[in-house]
Amino acid sequence: MAEDAKSSPASGGNFSLRIRGPRDFYGGLVLVALAVFALWAGSDLAGMRGFSFGPGTTPRLFAMLLIAVGAAISISGLFVDGPPIESYALRGPAFVVCAILVFAITIRGFRFSFFGFPVKLPELGLIASTFMAYMISVMGGREIRWTESLIAGAIMTAFCVVLFRYLLQLPFPLWPTF
Template sequence: MSTSDESPGAAGRHGLVRAPQNFAGGLLLIALAALALWLTRDLDQGSLRAMGPAMLPDWLAYGVGLCGLVLLASAFLKDGDALERWSLRGPVLVIGAILAFAITIRPFAFGGPSVPGLGLVVAGPLAIIIGGFATPEARLRDLVILALSLTPFCMVLFGDLLNLPIPVFPQALAGLFPADWSQKAVLRATAAVMVLVAIAVFFAGRGRTTRTVDVADHTGRI
């Protein structure tokens, strides 16, 4: 009687699709890229000298779609992991982060309730923190540092260097700066303050020592 070393899951991957996870991931990335291109179909591409609002999202969509095609091709060429059970935590929080960004970056009204436009300075960190908790390993301090570092970069890139019409500040924030400051000066000052706060949070957390627990006995066994 002969025995086989292959598990049933591994044997099932010798069919046409050898890496089900790659196959599903590739289809999802291609679908996201197609959705992004469809949503930005009416926006102007512009040129490299004067970038339009559709240039960056379109090229990002092309990159995501290309990654999806690579994953899809690898699913037929190389053995990979089978699909596993997944929880709703990730999709719900990621979708929630996108909705929070869309609702807060510009004025939003839904029937009676309304949200004032808070701009990228609020919508960016909010989306990063909410989306970051999609993984159980996320820590609030790390997400705050990431949010206060990535948002200023986006502010300077889109609002200063590329001059894209993206709302950056809530209207109430403009009154905190001298009246003779330009919008770009206010943007740079706000970005600098956010970066300094991120650095302060980073160094404040380094002083805390984490207690390690040794679970091995003297014989070296766990």
């Protein structure tokens, strides 16, 4: 009987927190970490002043919302039974990260020094950058249907051109500049 009282949480004994839904718990933590990174990355942007939004207001609001959602998902992983994490599938996220980096580098060009030699990657423009990023992200899947991927990539590229260049009138170059 003394043994039971010793291990109960109320008596200050050994208490272990059991994660009942590991996917939800760890997925929520990843969202919180991503939001904290976004807050840090946008910390030098001006926030709200009076009633006018600064360039950092919307990213901060979305990051705070993502922290709240990620925390709620993590907490639900503590109390609601869920499937275990079977294996880490890093192929998809790795290709998506690569696609984002390729888009960021190719949309505006990139200059760096390689063993003292200047190297310049040219601007490829919105059309080539979007299509390349889409096709790289497609390679993260296990089953790749190239015909459907090429068609979907062309549609996505056309949508991005219409949205960013003509509707939002952002000054992205459409074609490569060499």
